[in-house]
Amino acid sequence: MSLLSVDKLTKSFGGLTAVSNVSMHIEKGELVGLIGPNGAGKTTLFNLLTGVYVPTSGSIKLDRDGKIKELGGLKPYNVTKEGLARTFQNIRLFKDLTVLDNVRIAMHQNVRYGLSSAFLHLDKFHNEEDELRAEAERLLDIFHLSHKKNELAKNLPYGEQRHLEIVRALATKPSLLLLDEPAAGMNPQETKALTDIIGWIRKEFDLTILLIEHDMSLVMKICERIYVLDYGMLIASGRPEEIRANKKVIEAYLGEDVNNA
Numbered sequence: 001m002s003l004l005s006v007d008k009l010t011k012s013f014g015g016l017t018a019v020s021n022v023s024m025h026i027e028k029g030e031l032v033g034l035i036g037p038n039g040a041g042k043t044t045l046f047n048l049l050t051g052v053y054v055p056t057s058g059s060i061k062l063d064r065d066g067k068i069k070e071l072g073g074l075k076p077y078n079v080t081k082e083g084l085a086r087t088f089q090n091i092r093l094f095k096d097l098t099v100l101d102n103v104r105i106a107m108h109q110n111v112r113y114g115l116s117s118a119f120l121h122l123d124k125f126h127n128e129e130d131e132l133r134a135e136a137e138r139l140l141d142i143f144h145l146s147h148k149k150n151e152l153a154k155n156l157p158y159g160e161q162r163h164l165e166i167v168r169a170l171a172t173k174p175s176l177l178l179l180d181e182p183a184a185g186m187n188p189q190e191t192k193a194l195t196d197i198i199g200w201i202r203k204e205f206d207l208t209i210l211l212i213e214h215d216m217s218l219v220m221k222i223c224e225r226i227y228v229l230d231y232g233m234l235i236a237s238g239r240p241e242e243i244r245a246n247k248k249v250i251e252a253y254l255g256e257d258v259n260n261a
């Protein structure tokens with residue numbers, strides 16, 4: 001069984017079908033790209049996978065160590081608990097909290113102490129808090145953000161805010177990480193650095209990654225397989241070199257981005 005199995009997934013908004021009968025699978029350890037022209041349905045598909053939208057029909061199954069879990073219709077926080085984390089196209093940080101607190105809040109998803117020990121300030125609470133702080137700082141270090149841990153998130157430059165979003169997603173200890181346009185707004189050097197970091201965290205955290213990205217140089221370089229959406233429908237899937245040569249894909253992009261990479 002694949003780590004993620006999506007079967008005939010559909011989402012309609014009134015008369016508009018944003019995601020239409022999409023079936024796809026992601027194997028454990030894979031790094032898979034999801035591409036398509038503007039309005040193709042990529043973000044809607046992410047929103048379905050992460051519980052933001054309830055599917056109109058179809059199923060989303062996640063394999064958790066042999067136990068198959070249906071994710072369709074779960075609330076976002078329950079999807080996160082199942083081991084699926086995401087970043088957003090438009091950055092969503094707690095902008096008036098510090099960098100460190102942004103990460104600690106994300107981590108509290110996995111804390112083991114109960115409310116009573118938190119109120120009573122018992123040892124267990126303190127030990128776990130210390131562990132969480134150390135773990136948060138280790139994650140920030142990977143993205144060269146630990147020296148900014150006490151700054152407010154809103155004061156970080158744009159590229160670092162995007163990095164902090166990835167740190168927050170990692171803090172929930174996901175098995176499947178969904179990245180929505182991680183390189184959006186980055187210059188070529190920043191994109192190159194991000195490409196390297198994505199490859200590194202994948203190995204370090206034993207992650208499976210699905211990413212939406214318009215930057216074809218990033219997609220073609222790091223993805224092993226790519227799915228292509230157009231008007232809500234899956235029009236192609238395959239290895240990067242197959243996608244570049246696919247006629248339907250070239251037509252959907254009017255021959256532009258896919259072959260400029």
Ligand SMILES: Nc1ncnc2c1ncn2[C@@H]1O[C@H](COP(=O)(O)OP(=O)(O)OP(=O)(O)O)[C@@H](O)[C@H]1O
Nearest residue numbers: 013016017018036037038039040041042043044045
């Ligand atoms: N909540 C909603 N209500 C109505 N229509 C929506 C909603 N969300 C998305 N859509 C429509 O669904 C279609 C797919 O949008 P979506 O944002 O998923 O595309 P996308 O591939 O992510 O585009 P982009 O690359 O521009 O971000 C669009 O026509 C969009 O207007």
